[in-house]
Amino acid sequence: MISSNDFRPGVTIVLDGAVWRVVEFLHVKPGKGSAFVRTKLKNSASGSVIERTFRAGETVPQANLEKSTMQHTYKEGDDYVFMDMESYEESRLSAKQIGDRVKYIKEGMEVNVVRWDEQILEVELPNTVVLEITQTDPGLKGDTATGGTKPATVETGAMVMVPLFITTGERIRIDTRTDSYQGRE
Structure with missing residues (x-):
């Protein structure tokens, strides 16, 4: 209490x-x-x-939450399979349980899973992730960081607005809290 x-x-x-x-x-x-x-x-x-x-x-009553570190191992159908880093047990989470942050999850990523009474409340991603751009319009000579932005698709399928000089194949850092471009990796 x-x-x-x-x-x-x-x-x-x-x-x-x-x-x-x-x-x-x-x-x-x-x-x-x-x-x-x-x-x-x-x-x-x-x-x-x-x-x-x-x-x-x-x-x-105060809610006693349990937080455990889990690693995303693979995706099977609509389920994401995570392995507990302490007990090595696997858990399956649906995209609905993870929420809108599912667009940044890739294999090998460690996340924090918050539980209350064996019910999963949320999946906490790292504040920033590094992902590779799979598709964006080509950059042109003279494009600068302050010139504007264009949409880019990253390896997980998420769309992010990036500066005009970014090209396909580059690795960028994205803030998962604001869905914003942070810089090149």
């Missing part, structure tokens, strides 16, 4: 049988009446965001 007075961004709690992560919180002490905590909570499974108010000192 955790008190509403101990809420901080990133704290996970259980409400109505689901895991919620505290995104924002504000302790309010009105001049008249009792204090309360206004929060913005994000559902770890669906991603929906709600605002909820708790009385000051109210206790709610």
